[in-house]
Amino acid sequence: VITGAELFTGNCLIAMSFFAGKITSGDLTRNLIIAFIGNFLGALSIVFWIYISAQWTSSNYLLGAKIVIAANEKVNMSFGVAFARGVLCNSLVCLAIWLCYSARNNLDKVLSLLWPISCLIACGFEHCVVNMWLIPMGIILKGNRFVMAAVERVNGEADIANLTFAKGFLVYNLFPVVLGNLFGGIVLVAGIYWFVFLRIPKK
Numbered sequence: 001v002i003t004g005a006e007l008f009t010g011n012c013l014i015a016m017s018f019f020a021g022k023i024t025s026g027d028l029t030r031n032l033i034i035a036f037i038g039n040f041l042g043a044l045s046i047v048f049w050i051y052i053s054a055q056w057t058s059s060n061y062l063l064g065a066k067i068v069i070a071a072n073e074k075v076n077m078s079f080g081v082a083f084a085r086g087v088l089c090n091s092l093v094c095l096a097i098w099l100c101y102s103a104r105n106n107l108d109k110v111l112s113l114l115w116p117i118s119c120l121i122a123c124g125f126e127h128c129v130v131n132m133w134l135i136p137m138g139i140i141l142k143g144n145r146f147v148m149a150a151v152e153r154v155n156g157e158a159d160i161a162n163l164t165f166a167k168g169f170l171v172y173n174l175f176p177v178v179l180g181n182l183f184g185g186i187v188l189v190a191g192i193y194w195f196v197f198l199r200i201p202k203k
Helices: 010-019 023-051 055-074 079-100 106-123 128-141 146-155 167-197
Strands: none
Touching: 010 023, 010 079, 010 167, 023 055, 023 128, 055 128, 055 146, 079 106, 079 167, 128 167
16 A cells, blocks of 8 residues: 555455446456456465475474465365455455545554454455465475474364365365455445445436
């Protein structure tokens, strides 16, 4: 928000300009696709840096185990659960961005972002960009025997059959979560606020 970077989920608010007739559907789609691709590449680069940092070996591989456990839970949710958690997540993200529009300085922006984002993290809602690094990281770490030994110590024997890139990550998690994020941001925040404040009633 402060530096002007592009976040796919936050950019769903651009839909308000589409509803108001300021941009075309093509403009909105183009922006979201470019932001999505950029966020995906950025998230995968984070996977690379975290992996070579060996931070996941902390506390006798327990940090790596926690990543694998969290990633495995995400790829084993039903479509409806993943979608609903995506809706709730991006409703809060876009409300946070909306609050920032009332900010007068950077401190105001930070404080307005803090509470909605803290809420979605504490509640465990599904954010597609977060999942773009966490699940691939879990997929990589599941191949490490020390990490998996730590998983068994913490969580018992884990069924990681769905912890795969194509089926587990892209199909079971990312697809429904992206749909939920889009619905939460475009319909429940941008759409509702456009309807309340910017819609011009028909005479």
